[in-house]
Amino acid sequence: MPVLWLCLIVLAISIVGFVFGRQRALASAAGDVRQLHSLPSYYGWSVFMKASVPAFGLIVVWLIAQPMVIQGSIGNMIPASEIKEGSNLNLVMAEVRRTANGLNNAVAAGAISEDMASNARADITDMTARLKNAGQVVTNTITQPILLAAQAYRAMTSTGALLMTILAIAVVLGAAGVAIMQCHKDYKARNSVEQGILALLIAAASVAILTTIGIVLSLVFNTIEFFQLYPAIDFFTLLEWAPSFSGRGGSSQLGILPLLWGTLYISFIALLVAVPIGLFAAVYLSEYASPVVRGIAKPLLEILAGIPTIVYGLFALLTIGPMLVSVFGQEGLGWMSGGRSVMTAGIAMGIMLIPFVSSLSDDIINAVPQAMRDGSYGLGATQSETIKQVILPAALPGIVGAVLLAASRAIGETMIVVMGAGAAARLSLNPFEAMTTVTAKIVSQLTGDSDFASPEALVAFSLGITLFMLTLGLNVLALYIVRKYREQYE
Incomplete structure (x- = not known):
């Protein structure tokens, strides 16, 4: 039945x-x-x-x-x-x-x-x-x-x-x-x-904890199984990513370093785009904009957060890539050979992260007490001096935490990278070359009809747990900074 x-x-x-x-x-x-x-x-x-x-x-x-x-x-x-x-x-x-x-x-x-x-x-x-x-x-x-x-x-x-x-x-x-x-x-x-409803509520509250434990255990067990088939030292030290689908993957070169480099490089470009724009937008909306402008501009800005990432990927592939090629391609400076590159994916991902940075920073800046602004004005400071010397220093720990959380979001992005950055695993400083990330390779390794228990499929779990530890570390660092340096205002 x-x-x-x-x-x-x-x-x-x-x-x-x-x-x-x-x-x-x-x-x-x-x-x-x-x-x-x-x-x-x-x-x-x-x-x-x-x-x-x-x-x-x-x-x-x-x-x-x-x-x-x-x-x-x-x-x-x-x-x-x-x-x-x-x-x-x-x-x-x-x-x-x-x-x-x-x-x-x-x-x-x-x-x-x-x-x-x-x-x-x-x-x-x-x-x-x-x-x-x-x-x-x-x-x-x-x-x-x-x-x-x-x-x-x-x-x-x-x-x-x-x-x-x-x-x-x-x-x-x-x-x-x-x-x-x-x-x-x-x-x-x-x-x-x-008593039964209380037990049900406790079980519901435990779902998140149990789900996290289940995810971690599934990653750990499958990663251990992968390292029984493939040397862990090669996985973390090889500079080449070349999986072979013949002979059960015995001749594969599965080095994670090129993938980590691509992940961090694209995330860095995305933060270079998102942090200044998002922070400046937050300062304007919280300190300069009138209530009418703020009521219109803030929801319009946050619409970006509701756009599916596949749409950003299409935007990167069809708009950002051709624009960069027209300037840096063969007809321009000659630095870029195709539309897919680190810069293409980084710019699209940065646009996606703008509302993330701006919303968190706006909330943090608004949390600074008005008394600190009034005290600065009373000492003769201008509005811009108050922002630079009083408000931003007071809100800095929260802003740093917001940036680190945005970095975690960028590191875990998949579709923008798949469509905008290409699939080449390489170590290069040229931002106009195609590269790939850990998340993109997880998708490619689990796509197809290869044996799920083969090294080519099991390597996705080792990539996943590496990415999990990286983002977990960033989240812990962000919480540590916020809690350690946050000022307690009356």
Whole structure:
């Protein structure tokens, strides 16, 4: 049974339990609501929560644990002869899963029968031909161990789904029955419901923390697996990025330094564009602009923050690039050979970051107390002198934090780089050459039909955790600066 239908069944049973629980509580009080400890709806919600939460919890845990259990069992069936040089068990398991999915799709399409898909003695050549004729591209060559493992994978998955359905329905029925029996006029249903809602709020508050932990753990485990296939010292010291898709990536040169250089170089150009313009805009809006002008200009400026990054990428490719080529290209100064370059992506990214810098800086400047401005004016300072010598120094820690947060945003940008900077991994100081970044290579490494457990795909996780640590460091530095140097005003 599909998981969606199972969830709907659990929900329907819980709703029925809500109705019966409410009616039973009223019946115990002879229909007099005043004799109930809680309002009638609380008894219904108590049954609903006690029936649905354990069932849904079982489904979630089962869906998480079943793939790991099945993979462990199937992995023991794979002979060592199937794990070839340059491969590993995860690569073989990926082939097993693709073969099992191909068998399922072929059975659903009627290309093969269920008996043939489950037959352990099925002819490999005939099975491969039938799958390819059905449009199911599984692996280049299906071996007998792979086919047997795929058949066992299908059987265990089907059995696991059936057991999950039976247990979930049994749990929701049993829990609903017990909860309904508890519905009596003296039962403290309101306390039970409020405790359940409190647990729900705690779980909701924990989602962000658990999600962060899950992201970090997934990056760490896959990075460790990558470094078991590729030397970590080469990854962090090689000056060349040249992945090879032949022979499982055994001849790849995967040095991250050119990608880090491109990332930092483009981000630096973007900050050179965004910081002065954004800061000057913030000073004007907070100190010089009238309320009418501010009310019009600030929303128009912040519209830039709502433009999708793919639009900025198109703007860089179709507008900024040709403009730079007309000035710095072969017909101009001769420094630029194509529209895609560090400068193209940096300018587009800087425009994207302008509202980010200006909004944060504007809020920080407005937070400086008016008494400091009045005191400066009282000493005879002009408005410009007050801004330079009083307001900006007081707001400087917050402005530095805003710039560092903008740098983190620039480092993690993808689409502008993909469309505006090119895909060349190189170490160069020329801002008019095409380069690439870590995020762009993560996209390219996970695009295509290569084995997900191959070094070419696993390297994306090592790139991701490197980028994660870089942006995390910038965010921590920004918070440290803001907290350490922030003035506390009365």
